[in-house]
Amino acid sequence: MSQESSLKRTHYCGDLRLSDAGSTAQLNGWVRRRRDHGGVIFIDLRDRTGITQVVFDPQIDEDAHALADSVRSEYVLNVSGIVRERAPGELLFNTEAAYQSELTDNTALSSEFRSQFSELDAKYTLSEDIEICERENDKHWLITDVENNRTYDIFSEENGLNVYQGTVNPELVTGEIEVAVESLSILNSAKTPPFPVEDDIEVSEDIRMRYRFVDLRRPVMQKTLEMRHKAALAARNYMNEHGFLEIETPILMNSTPEGARDVLVPSRYYPGKFYALPQSPQQFKQILMMSGVDRYFQIARCFRDEDTRADRQLEFTQLDIEMSFAGVDEVLDVTEGLMKRIFEDAGGIPVQTPFLRLPYHDSISRFGNDKPDTRFGMELTDLSDVMEDCDFQVFTRALSSGGQVKGIAVPGGEEFSRKDIEDLTDFVATYRAKGLAWIKITSEGFSSGIVKFFNPEQLETAQERMGAKPGDIMFFVADRPKVVADALGNLRLHLGHKLNLIDETKYNFLWIVDYPLFEWNEEQNRFEPFHHLFTGATEETLPHLDSDPGKVQSQHYDLVCNGYEICSGSVRIHNWDVQQKIFDILKIKPEEVENRFGYFIDALEYGTPPHAGIAPGLDRIVMLMRNEENIREVIAFPKSQQGLCLLTQAPSNVSEEQLEELSIRVDVDT
RNA sequence: GGGCUCGUGGCGCAGUUGGUUUAGCGCGCCUGCCUGUCACGCAGGAGGUCGCGGGUUCAAGUCCCGUCGGGCCCGCCA
Secondary structure, three states: OOOOOOOOOOOOOOOOOHHHOOOEEEEEEEEEEEEEOOOOEEEEEEEOOEEEEEEEOOOOOHHHHHHHOOOOOOOEEEEEEEEEEOOOOOEEEEEOHHHHHHHHOOOOOOHHHHHHHHHHOHHHOOOOOEEEEEEEOOOEEEEEEOOOOEEEEEEEEOOEEEEEEOOOOOOOOOOOEEEEEEEEEEEEOOOOOOOOOOOOOOOOHHHHHHOHHHHOOOHHHHHHHHHHHHHHHHHHHHHHHOOOEEOOOOOOEOOOOOOOOOOEEEOOOOOOOEEEOOOOOHHHHHHHHHOOOOEEEEEEEEEOOOOOEOOEOOEEEEEEEEEEOOOHHHHHHHHHHHHHHHHHHOOOOOOOOOOEEEEHHHHHHHHOOOOOOOOOOOOOEEOHHHHOOOOOHHHHHHHHOOOEEEEEEEOOHHHOOHHHHHHHHHHHHOOOOOOOEEEEEEOOEEEOOOHHHOOHHHHHHHHHHHOOOOOOEEEEEEEOHHHHHHHHHHHHHHHHHHOOOOOOOOOOEEEEEOOEOEEEEOOOOEEEEOOOOOEOEOOOOOOHHHHOHHHOEEOEEEEEEOOEEEEEEEEEOOOHHHHHHHHHHOOOOHHHHHHHHHHHHHHHOOOOOOEEEEEEEHHHHHHHHOOOOOHHHHOOOOOOOOOOOOOOOOOOOOOHHHHHHOOOOOOOOO
8 A cells, every 4th residue: 555545534433323334434642442352353443533442353464463463552544445334232022012112102201111131141231321222223223232232133123023132333423333344554563552552541630731732632622622613703893893903012022020920031142131021912012002003912822930830831822902092991892702702603602792801809709709609608797896895806906907807608517527627727827828717507505615705696697698508617817908808709619519500501701890990018118019000090080190099090901711811901101290190199110111112102103093901811710611620631731830841841951152142041950 | 947658671550577488469561362341261471670879787679878750638728
């Protein structure tokens, strides 16, 4: 066989159906498993699209059968042969034709009929989950026992009904057919893979990453890659339809000291100077608005040299968007449509728009953070006023020093043991809570070591406000507002997961709006931008800029889904006066402004249209659609938590010559 | 920068208060047999510097210190 004909392919491994029976097919794929019965060899051939069983029978082709003997897992094959219906296996039993009506009418099988299966052998006992499919009118039926994953062929013949063992594999979409191989060509052999190429494997992540090329062959991973592609494609199409131009911005740009640590790239022409990789194309996309582009988008790789988390990578992808002559409503509107398109087209997940808008302060007070998971209740309740006069010093002391007392009611928490509560106390301690007060509500009333510090009215008001019922436990944290929010917000999430209060099929989108423009930095005794320097303020609160900057609300918005921030954006400042004031409030000196943002300020004065933008995070969106809890699962070649690529070993040492060219001296032993 | 946790044949794990000669088990792998399997079956077999370095001890997979690597988190991430 020539090389050319052995690469030919008529179908993918997920393509063939019963309707193809009788035709010839030629497939390429990897060997998922080989089952050698001595006389006949079955191979499950796998590619991106699925699996087809191919059969090697010496009676069909002796050479192909002999060659198949040497085939092992993950060998790369080309096979050609006849597609055929999977024939019935051995005759199991014969029975009266009377049962035919149950088959023809597609009714439930009678217990008499069923008992004949189990009498034959316990392994043939039929489950309740049965599908009957009529293959030929009044002649041939295929029964599928879905639960036990078995099939039976039943033929109506002169002697009654003959029941044969079925050879259809109900787990495969191609399970009704197989390819009887007439010609095999082994395109490549393979070492035994370090782990099986199939879903639901138990392998540590570092092994998967080292052999990512094997890992990515697994059907779940292929599905993720495909969904990610579809998400990007849906986004491109949607943006195009709405008049956005896709424009690339530089990867090598200036370092900006704000925000995250930059990833730096040394310059060869300018020894001692560095480019930085973009944390986001923020300044360039605004410059594009000043350039009259009107509507821009980009699928942009962003880099932030900060420690990673389960939902954070060193490099990640944003659908970067900016539009001129637009305010909050326009951006939110476009983004809602985009989310709907991506989730529906790529993920098959229906999305209801418009999304709810929740003010930042409400989110903090109800959920303890600005990315609430609203798929379950257990919201935080403020009890500061109730506890003001109680005798529990932990509470009163926190309150008198400007703190809060808040609580959550945990359904069924009466069951919690001393150890459970101790573990939860340790849990909130990671958020600097000094303790976790609790009161159980039993059928006899309030139960806890601290009940004595409260009068009945205080306890009852607390219970009523938190909506706690008998059988619940109430948890309280008293501390600075930030600690209370962190501790209870995370406790809420932790218990929500632990107690299975979350409906995993739900997708709860909501906007967080009305953020403050500035945040007061205690240590440095000055304001800091809550988001970035170019975020605009709302018109109503703009007058506070001079008198009380802390009161100014920004036109920033975040889109949150199921506890993840998936988009972040704002209306930008488009005039120099306001921008100047922001710099003043932040105490950035004019020389510094000139040095760092000179070109930007300059551009601002040359006719900048009002503009606004947003940046949806592609990785997290795909993560949500795939129901994954780890961002590495949706990135083809992710880095480990320590920033290593376990496949390529990056980062690595470079030669002395390279360093010399860049005028770089390395100060560590390598 | 810090906390927790894991590291034992290719993979997943067990290995007790340090002490039984040859460090077990399952899967995978190899050889043979097997014509309807799809987690095929049956019989036999190979495969281990217990992450690495140092220490304590008569004796270390097991205890201590350091180090490397994986994971989760705090800080950080405008």
